[in-house]
Amino acid sequence: MSSPAQWTLTETRDRLASREVSSREVVESVLSAIERRNRELNAYVSVNAEAALEEARAADERRARGEFSPLLGVPIGVKDNIAVRGEPCTCASRILQGYRSPYDSTVAARLRAAGAILLGRLNLDEFAMGSSTETSVYGPVRNPWSAEHVAGGSSGGSAAAVAADLAIAALGSDTGGSIRQPASFCGCVGFKPTYGRVSRYGLVAYASSLDQIGPLTKSVRDAALLLDVIAGRDPRDSTTLDVPGLAAEAALMRVGAADLRGLRIGVPAEYFVAGLDPEVERLTRAALRRATELGAQAVEIRLPHTRYAVAAYYLIATAEASANLARYDGVRYGLRVAADGILDMYGRTRAAGFGLEVKRRIILGTHALSAGYYDQYYLRAQKVRTLIRADFAAAFERCDVIAGPVAPTPAFRLGEHLDDPLKMYLSDVYTVPVNLAGICALSVPVGRTAAGLPVGLQLIGPAMGEPTLLRAALGFERERERPS
Ligand code: GLN
Numbered sequence: 001m002s003s004p005a006q007w008t009l010t011e012t013r014d015r016l017a018s019r020e021v022s023s024r025e026v027v028e029s030v031l032s033a034i035e036r037r038n039r040e041l042n043a044y045v046s047v048n049a050e051a052a053l054e055e056a057r058a059a060d061e062r063r064a065r066g067e068f069s070p071l072l073g074v075p076i077g078v079k080d081n082i083a084v085r086g087e088p089c090t091c092a093s094r095i096l097q098g099y100r101s102p103y104d105s106t107v108a109a110r111l112r113a114a115g116a117i118l119l120g121r122l123n124l125d126e127f128a129m130g131s132s133t134e135t136s137v138y139g140p141v142r143n144p145w146s147a148e149h150v151a152g153g154s155s156g157g158s159a160a161a162v163a164a165d166l167a168i169a170a171l172g173s174d175t176g177g178s179i180r181q182p183a184s185f186c187g188c189v190g191f192k193p194t195y196g197r198v199s200r201y202g203l204v205a206y207a208s209s210l211d212q213i214g215p216l217t218k219s220v221r222d223a224a225l226l227l228d229v230i231a232g233r234d235p236r237d238s239t240t241l242d243v244p245g246l247a248a249e250a251a252l253m254r255v256g257a258a259d260l261r262g263l264r265i266g267v268p269a270e271y272f273v274a275g276l277d278p279e280v281e282r283l284t285r286a287a288l289r290r291a292t293e294l295g296a297q298a299v300e301i302r303l304p305h306t307r308y309a310v311a312a313y314y315l316i317a318t319a320e321a322s323a324n325l326a327r328y329d330g331v332r333y334g335l336r337v338a339a340d341g342i343l344d345m346y347g348r349t350r351a352a353g354f355g356l357e358v359k360r361r362i363i364l365g366t367h368a369l370s371a372g373y374y375d376q377y378y379l380r381a382q383k384v385r386t387l388i389r390a391d392f393a394a395a396f397e398r399c400d401v402i403a404g405p406v407a408p409t410p411a412f413r414l415g416e417h418l419d420d421p422l423k424m425y426l427s428d429v430y431t432v433p434v435n436l437a438g439i440c441a442l443s444v445p446v447g448r449t450a451a452g453l454p455v456g457l458q459l460i461g462p463a464m465g466e467p468t469l470l471r472a473a474l475g476f477e478r479e480r481e482r483p484s
Pocket of ligand 1: 128129130131153154173174175176177178179206317428
């Protein structure tokens, strides 16, 4: 029999509910998996073994008393940029060394209220800036399927942990692809919700108009379940949307076998161009072909402003980051480097505390916002953002979901893009448009390369399109599991 660490979230929940297994056994199983593989993968940066076992014991008692909550006694991993009261929140940066969160993020509070055990903190690119988890102060996360390859980023720790069964499920954050791309590289499901669907309260801000928290899971149903728990209006985040609850998992249960039938899948010409790895293209097209065999309809669409998305994203994201990261000055958080006066202290602390990539972005963003350049860079990027949003709006007149690659390549080699930031930025071409438009998207595994590296398919939905997206993803997932 498989060990509990290998179970999906819904499976774990169901087996706990039927008392087939105790929470203690589940937590122990996950802890021993971490013990076995975390040194090699570097997915967790800290683990609360003692506290988790204690919470598991309490959860088992509550269940014995007949209590029920949807995630009672289920261990979940959290990306190290999401606040959990009393725990470190380092964002994989030296500047937050020693800092502990004084409060719970809304997602952490909701997970706890649902009974979940927040087991440990997951590695990421410093302040979530990157696509490979190589800018982490803790060192890179390794791809569970090949030690020489990256896990993707910035939620590389979350994706690797879920894919290697070091977590039942995890939370990540996605500003320009950081949930979807590592999910694709590691072979799990990664869901970036519509902007405003999930509260950002307690998520360390990178680029506030783009950031969104979402699940990384072993199955589509798991993503729906986790989304149900974390989504919803939050008075502490005024950008959250006041819309009815999702009940996404329940909706998926009602879906029959032929869930792809009648679905109009938009296929953007701009997503299948030079630079797309032939194996990624082959796997993507094969998945689409199977979908049409099952009764989905492929519709050719155009997203003409795609080619400007990376440039616009890297102006807007860095501009917002330069403002958001101004708060790390040695006064209130983490690191403080001793100096003669306060200005000197600011300078020394920031020089010593931030890594190279973070500094590069603060400088870029500050430049883009500076007098005389603002109109040329920031304002223009905002105009492009509007055009990209309009592209999607026009496309969704003709289709229900859009399908394409998540990234131009499978997981690349460690170090391959590290000394060429532009190359790294360009690899975000398929994911950043979604964040610029504020819509939702996910990555669902569709196959593996000859070398055994996983490849995900990106499905993009309109704002509030989560139910359709999940239904479509379930169709692709089932199709893949069907013996051929
Ligand atoms: N790779 C993108 C960046 O570096 C996206 C990161 C993210 O989504 N947090 O900004």
